[in-house]
Amino acid sequence: MPGKKLPSSERGRFAQRLNDALDNIEFPPLGSGRQARLSELLDIPASNVGHWLKGESFPRTSALVKLSGLTKTRSNWLLSGQGEPYKKADTPRGAGKTPPTIGTKKLSTEAFDLGIKWMKLPKQQREAIARVIAELLNNTK
Numbered sequence: 001m002p003g004k005k006l007p008s009s010e011r012g013r014f015a016q017r018l019n020d021a022l023d024n025i026e027f028p029p030l031g032s033g034r035q036a037r038l039s040e041l042l043d044i045p046a047s048n049v050g051h052w053l054k055g056e057s058f059p060r061t062s063a064l065v066k067l068s069g070l071t072k073t074r075s076n077w078l079l080s081g082q083g084e085p086y087k088k089a090d091t092p093r094g095a096g097k098t099p100p101t102i103g104t105k106k107l108s109t110e111a112f113d114l115g116i117k118w119m120k121l122p123k124q125q126r127e128a129i130a131r132v133i134a135e136l137l138n139n140t141k
Contacts, residue, residue: 015055017078021071021085042066 019030028034035053039046044063051057058079059067068075077085118126 011058012055013081014058014079015053017073017081017085018052018067018071021067021073021078025071041070 019034022034022038023029028037030053035046035050038044038053039049042049042063044059048057048059048063052059058064064075064079067073068078071078073085074083077083118129121129
């Protein structure tokens with residue numbers, strides 16, 4: 001039936017999965033900037049994001065894809081709870097890794113994506129790459 005809303009319990013379960021996925025990537029907690037930060041990262045009005053986080057509505061497909069990418073979850077699981085939440089090779093970032101903001105006067109999407117890949121590397125590899133980058137920057141002066 002067109003325009004019929006799903007039961008609020010479905011939206012509530014979606015909100016729970018979304019909030020859990022955001023917790024897994026150490027996103028700011030609810031009441032401490034989660035809605036504003038997610039709105040900024042996804043370039044979506046904060047009121048829309050607030051409705052998702054509270055289980056009042058579902059995101060559009062384009063926003064769901066962005067949420068899935070950000071949280072490293074499968075979009076089908078995020079929306080419906082069906083299937084595995086993560087691909088085996090694509091688990092969420094570790095503890096303490098808060099995604100940087102992107103958008104105007106902030107990180108580009110390319111820099112954001114590179115930062116996510118960087119955070120997945122073991123500490124020793126990150127330190128080695130940082131030394132190489134520092135050397136490259138010193139050689140360009």
